[in-house]
Amino acid sequence: MLDYASTRIEQGNKSEHKLYEFINKNPNLTEYELCKKLKWSCGKVYNSMRRLEEKGLVKKKVREVKKIYQYYPTPWKEILRDVRN
Numbered sequence: 001m002l003d004y005a006s007t008r009i010e011q012g013n014k015s016e017h018k019l020y021e022f023i024n025k026n027p028n029l030t031e032y033e034l035c036k037k038l039k040w041s042c043g044k045v046y047n048s049m050r051r052l053e054e055k056g057l058v059k060k061k062v063r064e065v066k067k068i069y070q071y072y073p074t075p076w077k078e079i080l081r082d083v084r085n
Contacts, residue, residue, distance in 0.1 A: 004032050008060060014050040015040075015044060015048045016048050016051055016052055018038075019034070019038070019045070019048045019049070020052055020057055020058065020073070022034070022037070022038060023050065023052075023058055023071055023072065023073055025072045026072070027070075027071070027073060028070045028072055029071060030063075030069060030070055030071075030072060031046060031049065031069065031071070034049075034071070047069055049071060056074055056075065056078075056079060057074055057075050057079070058071050058072065058073055058074060059071070059072060059073075060072075
């Protein structure tokens with residue numbers, strides 16, 4: 001059972017890393033656009049984004065026209081400031 005759990009965690013970490021790298025290269029995409037470009041399910045993108053947000057590695061902003069969120073990487077200065085405090 002532990003092997004299964006550790007494998008799932010490792011897969012999640014790889015997904016988060018890949019998504020984080022993709023967002024760094026392609027900021028301001030919506031969740032839907034990320035799903036299409038990465039060819040991932042919406043659930044996989046949503047869950048990975050949620051974990052990256054919790055870790056403070058990405059942020060989202062709302063487009064004015066509709067309530068559509070765009071994601072972008074958190075600037076390193078903000079991450080380092082949070083770590084120091």
